[in-house]
Amino acid sequence: xxxxxxxxxxxxxxxxxxxxxxxxxxxxxxxxxxxxxxxxxxxxxxxxxxxxxxxxxxxxxxxxxxxxxxxxxxxxxxxxxxxxxxxxxxxxxxxxxxx
Amino acid sequence: xxxxxxxxxxxxxxxxxxxxxxxxxxxxxxxxxxxxxxxxxxxxxxxxxxxxxxxxxxxxxxxxxxxxxxxxxxxxxxxxxxxxxxxxxxxxxxxxxxxxxxxxxxxxxxxxxxxxxxxxxxxxxxxxxxxxxxxxxxxxxxxxxxxxxxxxxxxxxxxxxxxxxxxxxxxxxxxxxxxxxxxxxxxxxxxxxxxxxxxxxxxxxxxxxxxxxxxxxxxxxxxxxxxxxxxxxxxxxxxxxxxxxxxxxxxxxxxxxxxxxxxxxxxxxxxxxxxxxxxxxxxxxxxxxxxxxxxxxxxxxxxxxxxxxxxxxxxxxxxxxxxxxxxxxxxxxxxxxxxxxxxxxxxxxxxxxxxxxxxxxxxxxxxxxxxxxxxxxxxxxxxxxxxxxxxxxxxxxxxxxxxxxxxxxxxxxxxxxxxxxxxxxxxxxxxxxxxxxxxxxxxxxxxxxxxxxxxxxxxxxxxxxxxxxxxxxxxxxxxxxxxxxxxxxxxxxxxxxxxxxxxxxxxxxxxxxxxxxxxxxxxxxxxxxxxxxxxxxxxxxxxxxxxxxxxxxxxxxxxxxxxxxxxxxxxxxxxxxxxxxxxxxxxxxxxxxxxxxxxxxxxxxxxxxxxxxx
Numbered sequence: 143x144x145x146x147x148x149x150x151x152x153x154x155x156x157x158x159x160x161x162x163x164x165x166x167x168x169x170x171x172x173x174x175x176x177x178x179x180x181x182x183x184x185x186x187x188x189x190x191x192x193x194x195x196x197x198x199x200x201x202x203x204x205x206x207x208x209x210x211x212x213x214x215x216x217x218x219x220x221x222x223x224x225x226x227x228x229x230x231x232x233x234x235x236x237x238x239x240x241x
Numbered sequence: 242x243x244x245x246x247x248x249x250x251x252x253x254x255x256x257x258x259x260x261x262x263x264x265x266x267x268x269x270x271x272x273x274x275x276x277x278x279x280x281x282x283x284x285x286x287x288x289x290x291x292x293x294x295x296x297x298x299x300x301x302x303x304x305x306x307x308x309x310x311x312x313x314x315x316x317x318x319x320x321x322x323x324x325x326x327x328x329x330x331x332x333x334x335x336x337x338x339x340x341x342x343x344x345x346x347x348x349x350x351x352x353x354x355x356x357x358x359x360x361x362x363x364x365x366x367x368x369x370x371x372x373x374x375x376x377x378x379x380x381x382x383x384x385x386x387x388x389x390x391x392x393x394x395x396x397x398x399x400x401x402x403x404x405x406x407x408x409x410x411x412x413x414x415x416x417x418x419x420x421x422x423x424x425x426x427x428x429x430x431x432x433x434x435x436x437x438x439x440x441x442x443x444x445x446x447x448x449x450x451x452x453x454x455x456x457x458x459x460x461x462x463x464x465x466x467x468x469x470x471x472x473x474x475x476x477x478x479x480x481x482x483x484x485x486x487x488x489x490x491x492x493x494x495x496x497x498x499x500x501x502x503x504x505x506x507x508x509x510x511x512x513x514x515x516x517x518x519x520x521x522x523x524x525x526x527x528x529x530x531x532x533x534x535x536x537x538x539x540x541x542x543x544x545x546x547x548x549x550x551x552x553x554x555x556x557x558x559x560x561x562x563x564x565x566x567x568x569x570x571x572x573x574x575x576x577x578x579x580x581x582x583x584x585x586x587x588x589x590x591x592x593x594x595x596x597x598x599x600x601x602x603x604x605x606x607x608x609x610x611x612x613x614x615x616x617x618x619x620x621x622x623x624x625x626x627x628x629x630x631x632x633x634x635x636x637x638x639x640x641x642x643x644x645x646x647x648x649x650x651x652x653x654x655x656x657x658x659x660x661x662x663x664x665x666x667x668x669x670x671x672x673x674x675x676x677x678x679x680x681x682x683x684x685x686x687x688x689x690x691x692x693x694x695x696x697x698x699x700x701x702x703x704x705x706x707x708x709x710x711x712x713x714x715x716x717x718x719x720x721x722x723x724x725x726x727x728x729x730x731x732x733x734x735x736x737x738x739x740x741x742x743x744x745x746x747x748x749x750x751x752x753x754x755x756x757x758x759x760x761x762x763x764x765x766x767x768x769x770x771x772x773x774x775x776x777x778x779x780x781x782x783x784x785x786x787x788x789x790x791x792x793x794x795x796x797x798x799x800x801x802x803x804x805x806x807x808x809x810x811x812x813x814x815x816x817x818x819x820x821x822x823x824x825x826x827x828x829x830x831x832x833x834x835x836x837x838x839x840x841x842x843x844x845x846x847x848x849x850x851x852x853x854x855x
Contacts, residue, residue: 164837172833233833240830 148189156182169221169231173214180210246304247297247331249312252384255293255339256329259346259376262286266370273366283369284350287376291343298336309450311386330386330449334519334583338383341590342508344713346376348706349503352598355700356499356605368408372503375401379508383515387447388437388473391516395433395480398509399426405504406496418492425489425783429479436472439465453522461526470527473520474534481513481567484541488780490564494556498604501556502597506563507590514570514586518579525577535575535654539662539669542568546672547773550679551763554610555600558680562635563593565669569650572662578653585646588717592631592643595710599628602703603684612683623704625685627711632681634714636674637741639734642714645721648737655730667740674744682752 155178162175184203191199225231262283265272272278304310313328329335350372357365378397385391407419441447443465444455455461477483482490493505504510517524517534524531542565549561566589573582602624607615618625634641637648647670654663750756763770775781 160840164833164840233831236832237830240828 145189145193148185152182152185152189154182155179155185167232167234169224169233169236170218172233173217173221176217177210177214180206244304244306244310245301245333245336246308246310247301247336249329249331251293251297251300252329252331252335252339255290255297255343256377256380256384258286258290258293259283259373259380263370263373263377266366266373273370274363276362276365279366279369280350280354283373284347284354286373287343287347287350290376290380291340291347294336294339294343297331298340301331301333301336304332311448311450313386313448325389325447326387327390328386329384331384334515335383337583337587338515339380341587342376342379342383345503345507345590345594346372346379348710349499349507349594349598352502352601352703352706353497353499355702356601357497358700364408368405368497371401371404371408375405375504375509379512382512386449388440388449388452388520389447391519392434392437395476395512395516396430398512399423399430399480402426402493402504402509405500406493408496408500412495415495418489418495422489422493424787425486426479429475429477429486431475432472433476433479436469436474436476439469439472443469449519456523456526461523463526466523467527467529470524470530471533474517474524474530477513477517477571478537479513480516481510481571482541482564483513483537483568483571484544485779485782487541487545487564488776488783491557491560494554494560498556498597498601501560502594502601505560506593506597510563510567511570511586511590514567514574514582517571517574518583518586521574521579524574531575531577532659533575535572535657535659535662538568538571538573538575539654539659539665540568541565542572542669543665543672544777546669546676547769548776549676550672551770551773552676553612555603555612555615555680555684556597556610558612558676559593559596559600562596562673562677565673566593566635569647569666569669572659572666573650573653576654576657576659576662578650578657581646581649581653585643585650588634588642588646588714588721591710591717592634592641592714595627595631595707595714596635598703598707598710599625599631602628602699602707605699605703612680615684616687618685624699625681627704627707628685629681630711630714632677634718636677636745637670637737638674638745639738640718640722642717642721644737644741645718648734651737652730652733655733667736670737671740671744674741675748678745678748679752682748686753 159175159178159180159182162178163172164175166172166175184206187199187203187206189199191197191203221231224236228236230236262285265282266279267273272282310332311328311330313326316325316327350369353368353372357368360368375398378394378401381394382391382398385394403419403423406422407416409415410419437447440452443462444452446452446455452461479486490505490510494501496505524534545561545564545568549558549565552558552561566585570582570586570589573579573585603615603618604610606618606624609615630641634643637644639645651663651666651670654666747757751759751762772778
């Protein structure tokens with residue numbers, strides 16, 4: 143398959159993830175969207191690595207995945223704490239920084 | 242007078258002692274708050290100063306004509322020569338002034354101790370501090386070797402005058418008089434400083450001696466000199482109360498009487514005359530300005546004398562006579578006889594101080610300034626004899642010093658071919674004798690119609706000072722008579738004596754032996770009387786200028802400040818507030834909105850980057 147197909151897939155996944163981040167009202171949904179965007183990046187890294195016959199891209203994506211895991215863990219922990227304090231994880235209600 | 246030069250260190254000692262006394266009184270609060278300590282410090286300093294001044298004159302040596310009498314030091318060092326120098330110029334002129342200033346200052350400070358004995362003890366310290374500062378300033382002024390140093394001390398002297406006129410600052414009239422004196426003299430000083438700077442621009446130096454040599458060599462530009470010297474003369478007009486800036490001096494009588502004696506009669510007001518005398522080699526180069534000085538001086542003398550004739554306040558009569566005599570000195574300088582004017586300045590300083598201190602004694606006796614509520618002191622010659630001596634001196638009766646110096650002034654003006662000024666000054670001499678004897682008769686001899694309560698106990702210190710001054714006046718007269726050589730036309734002494742005698746006689750028949758009713762006399766001279774009583778409208782003119790001109794200008798500036806400047810600032814701040822209020826909606830506090838903004842921004846950057854690459 144040509145490189146363009148992978149890149150198109152990655153772009154689609156990125157756009158879907160961004161759409162999720164922007165539209166989801168649930169904090170967990172927003173985190174899911176962020177995951178999708180990061181994985182779109184991973185697809186790009188692997189695709190370019192393959193295309194250039196360079197293992198660097200693949201290895202880099204492994205790093206990204208592991209860091210993503212840590213990020214999700216921290217993110218979910220924050221969500222749980224917010225839920226304990228505010229009894230909600232609806233993003234619309236979390237506007238303490240409103241000007 | 243052959244030229245002499247005195248020792249600079251001695252002159253610095255004369256100058257430094259009053260300053261040290263002022264610093265001590267200003268900084269050491271316990272000394273200032275205790276009246277005897279303050280008086281001791283101040284009087285002690287001025288006494289030593291007087292001794293040093295005498296020593297300066299005694300030890301002065303003859304000066305070769307081409308050698309400078311100034312000792313100067315660098316003040317502001319700069320590449321290519323100092324920006325300005327400070328120093329002392331100890332020639333005959335300044336040495337005699339040192340003697341006059343320290344002598345009169347000492348006597349006045351001693352007299353003040355008795356005169357102001359009822360003052361609060363604490364404010365006496367302030368009084369003596371001002372006196373020390375004044376002595377320092379005036380001595381610095383006469384010793385100044387350059388225009389710029391003279392100007393600095395000139396302003397200090399003005400400040401002291403302001404402080405001492407307003408010594409009783411809780412009296413509204415005194416506070417107003419102090420401000421008026423400050424304002425009016427500043428008007429003249431404006432011209433003075435402008436003239437100095439312009440002179441520097443054309444000559445490149447402030448130094449008197451250098452300027453004199455340049456003037457003698459003809460290296461000063463002849464076209465620029467008249468306006469420059471006119472501006473410098475304006476400073477003297479303000480300080481020496483020449484027409485039309487004389488209006489501050491009568492009001493300055495709101496200060497304590499010893500202050501009037503020292504500052505507004507004997508020393509400070511002579512600063513202008515001294516300056517013109519000092520800078521005479523420069524004024525000499527501009528005959529037009531000299532003629533103007535002579536005319537203004539003679540006019541001032543006559544005008545002030547006419548106003549003195551209708552004044553009832555004894556101190557104001559003396560103030561007008563001071564203005565009148567300053568006019569004499571200026572007229573002499575303007576006619577090209579500055580030595581005669583300066584000599585008149587010296588002797589006038591002594592007997593005018595005596596007149597004021599004598600007036601202080603009668604004010605102490607009667608508790609009023611009104612001459613019509615005084616009188617009946619014939620049995621107390623202790624009180625009136627010194628005053629009479631000074632009055633005779635001022636009226637120009639031989640062999641008192643005023644006669645000789647006044648005659649020298651008249652001779653100088655006559656030989657300067659100034660016909661009208663000469664006649665004006667001669668008429669002034671007649672009026673001077675008249676109004677001074679009017680005061681003497683009313684104050685001491687005539688029984689008052691409605692006598693106030695008089696108490697004849699006068700502190701011995703006050704009369705002692707008056708007697709010392711009277712003796713000095715007599716001594717100066719004897720000295721003048723000894724060394725006098727007649728100048729001018731031979732008929733002049735006779736005319737002078739006749740004028741003085743006529744004035745005295747008129748005063749005698751009007752007030753002492755009432756053969757002529759003063760009211761009918763006033764009616765006969767109605768227009769002059771009417772105008773003189775209204776002070777020729779000059780006070781009203783200045784007050785009007787102040788109200789109309791200055792206040793209108795202030796209102797305009799106030800309006801601009803309130804509506805234009807404040808308006809711009811207020812509009813800007815209101816807009817900022819409103820814009821902030823609108824923009825705060827952007828900060829929703831929702832992370833998703835921010836991410837939306839980031840995404841759109843990234844997209845925009847992406848599109849721009851693509852478009853640029855094409």
